[in-house]
């Protein structure tokens with residue numbers, strides 16, 4: 179059996195106001211407090227295009243390698259639903275703002291590129307809330323705060339073949355939208371939603387009948403829904419039942435899909451050009467300047483870290499998950515020229531501390547200069563690697579410099595040969611038996627003597643230097 183998967187992803191653009199009116203996009207406020215005649219669809223109210231939403235949509239489309247069209251058009255998608263007061267949604271139909279493009283993914287099957295069909299701008303609908311409370315009569319209520327929120331819809335080609343690939347695609351897309359500041363990518367708050375098309379066919383050369391699963395709101399749900407649907411369709415086909423083209427709902431608790439409705443053909447929506455908005459015309463110089471401002475993309479930076487800095491795939495992925503972390507790392511290695519050590523320290527000691535504190539890097543007092551300073555002190559043997567683990571929490575919590583922290587904790591390693599010589603003389607005087615053993619050729623005893631010296635210095639002596647000084651004294 180061959181499985182074919184395509185995705186449709188709605189990404190909410192991070193603007194301050196809605197797509198066609200000045201209402202706030204703040205999430206979680208009292209229902210129906212961010213509404214006006216435009217987003218409520220009152221007669222005579224006219225839409226005004228939000229330029230910031232267009233700007234964010236173009237930025238994302240460019241990063242996805244799309245062809246951004248200088249002229250695109252808004253259309254009305256007509257349907258009746260209680261959460262859609264105008265009885266039509268303003269979207270883009272046959273002339274979207276962007277077409278083609280791709281997203282790279284890496285799964286167990288290796289590195290692949292998932293092609294995109296198109297990306298278009300549209301407005302969101304309101305939100306129906308089904309109230310189970312009997313005192314409210316088990317009614318359905320509608321919150322129009324979400325109505326008119328700016329979205330970009332991204333449609334992929336049917337290029338994925340497993341739930342894992344879809345999961346990886348979404349993970350990488352979310353990393354990109356957050357990286358660019360185009361969207362929070364927060365699926366729990368509905369800022370990223372996904373519809374899935376799955377078809378299974380016994381013949382790899384033929385595409386099976388497409389089944390759509392609507393409104394999945396976590397990456398895990400997407401993967402679970404695909405895994406279930408793959409199995410269900412294969413079972414149907416195996417038992418001689420044909421697959422019906424339909425829209426299904428994923429039940430989070432049962433882990434199964436159930437029929438929602440049979441599939442509407444796209445002409446049911448009676449699309450026609452939106453008469454209240456002009457054609458969307460983009461300025462070619464403005465497009466060029468947006469292209470010039472495009473930052474290095476997360477997957478580009480990830481491969482560069484592996485290729486040019488020699489980082490492990492794990493460290494490179496970890497450091498490019500968030501743009502702020504990647505920038506922190508780059509500033510650190512500008513001051514401390516050992517990328518592999520810096521990456522591994524950030525991935526272990528720093529990551530563990532952030533985890534303990536439940537904070538992100540930018541929520542702490544740690545600066546790239548402080549981390550570079552700390553790593554340099556370890557490198558120069560000013561402090562031991564073990565001691566650095568006591569210093570780090572101070573840098574993270576209080577923002578003192580590494581030198582201040584080392585001084586406060588009394589951790590400075592003694593690398594002064596004359597101070598070490600004093601300790602060594604004491605150790606030799608107090609351990610006559612071991613000294614005799616060493617002189618008669620039992621070299622291993624040196625380890626014991628170094629240990630005694632370390633104890634005397636309260637662990638602060640540079641162990642390598644201590645060994646050298648003792649050896650010289652004993653041989654003289």
Ligand SMILES: [Zn+2]
Pocket residue numbers: 196199200201212213214215216217218326
């Ligand atoms: Zn409004």
